[in-house]
Amino acid sequence: MQFDQEIFDLIQQEYQRQQMGLELIASENIASEQVMRAMGNIMTNKYAEGYPGKRYYGGCEIVDMSEQLAIDRAKKIFSVDFANVQPHSGAQANAALMLAILKPGDKILGLDLSMGGHLTHGSSVNFSGKLYEPHFYAVKKEDGLVDYDMMEQKAHEQRPKLIICGASAYSRDWDYARVRSIADAVGAYVLCDMSHPAGLIAKGHLNAPFEHCHFVTSTTHKTLRGPRGGIILMKQDFENTMGILDTKGNLKMMSDLINLAVFPGTQGGPLEHVIAAKAVAFFEIMQDDFKVYTTQILANAKAMEKAFDARGYHMVSGGTDNHLLLIDLRNKNVSGKKAENMLVKADITLNKNMVPYDDKSPFITSGIRVGVPALTTRGLKEHHMDQIVHWIDTIIADIDNESKALAVKSEINEFMKGFELYQNWKV
Secondary structure, eight states, X not given: OOOOHHHHHHHHHHHHHHHHSEEXXXXXXXXXXXXHHHHTSGGGGOXXXXXXXXXXXXXXXXXXXXXXXXXXXXXXXXXXXXXXXXXXXXXXXXXXXXXXXXXXXXXXXXXXXXXXXXGGGTOTTSHHHHHXXXXXXXXXXXXXXXXXXXXXXXXXXXXXXXXXXXOSSOXXXXXXXXXXXXXXXXXXXXXXXXXXXXXXXXXXXXXOXXXXXXXXXXXXXXXXXXXXXXXXXXXXXXXXXXXXXXXTSOBOBHHHHHHHIIIIIIOSSOOHHHHHHHHHHHHHHTSHHHHHHHHHHHHHHHHHHHHHHHTTOEEGGGSOSSSEEEEEOGGGTOOHHHHHHHHHHTTEEOEEEOOTTOSSOTTTOSEEEEEOHHHHHHTOOHHHHHHHHHHHHHHHTTTTOHHHHHHHHHHHHHHHTTSOSOTTOOO
């Protein structure tokens, strides 16, 4: 078979980009070598529609054990009774969960995308805003914190079938008990999308949603540091309230509805090689050194908060409880788009982001989102955060000076030589 030199050259270029630069995208991380090894394994050859012990194809004995191992480890990590590890992404997990419990046109209530929410929580350009009737709550203008009073008011006005908590650009913890009390008052289910802080929740650093939220979804990358994929979790299984019966006339359990919504509802054959990699990531999360890692994430995030504050940056909600910061650049007279583009020239990768009550379009934005999981995986500590913020500030303070950005790039490339991406890398 002829070797595809072109694509493997591009893979090597991407390795060099990651090795030499500062990765500050809050939703990205660096999977371990054994996670990547599992993702590239022979299980990619196996079709396995269905679930362990209940497949539509023969020859699934081994992948059944692999998938069951991933399920059991996810359940142990989060102390839950149910886990579906097949969703291809966090978006697929949310799509399947909504398919399981909603009908087209049902009302949902989520955090507005412009306030730090996620596309799958009701955005008009997403399936969640097209199939269902979306309504939104916000963060408070004065302090950037979730407005639970608004959530309660909207819930009583609209009486949604589902209330969604969780976000893609919110740096504070959540009051899941308050959300559940609001939902109970209007007869709604609660979905927590913990995709961003899942690794921090796994090790007890943040409030856990499982006692208060009927359903929990997550990606398996981000702070879980696994392969790209999704999971659906429930603390306890329960009978559905939708009148859906099994063949014996009994109400179906919610786990059955979720499993059916994943397959055959939204996906065909599961990616058993990726599920094997999820199992590896869950194994890593169960080790003591992952607690050391997540503790370092929080220390780095707080050190970065201090460094930005010292240089006069406005942080939405005043700082962070988790792995990310949302920074409003309007007091620096720089747009998020311009900041992102110039920082990339210096090999500093982050993303432009809308800030609450933004006066710019989603294509321009007034802010940037900054996260520390990938840098923490690389081995950077608190004392490195001030230098990183210094580099960011050097560029933002002189935003049109490309030569200065290139000078910073040279410094960063030299600095990152001390933090090897992978010890045994080869294409």
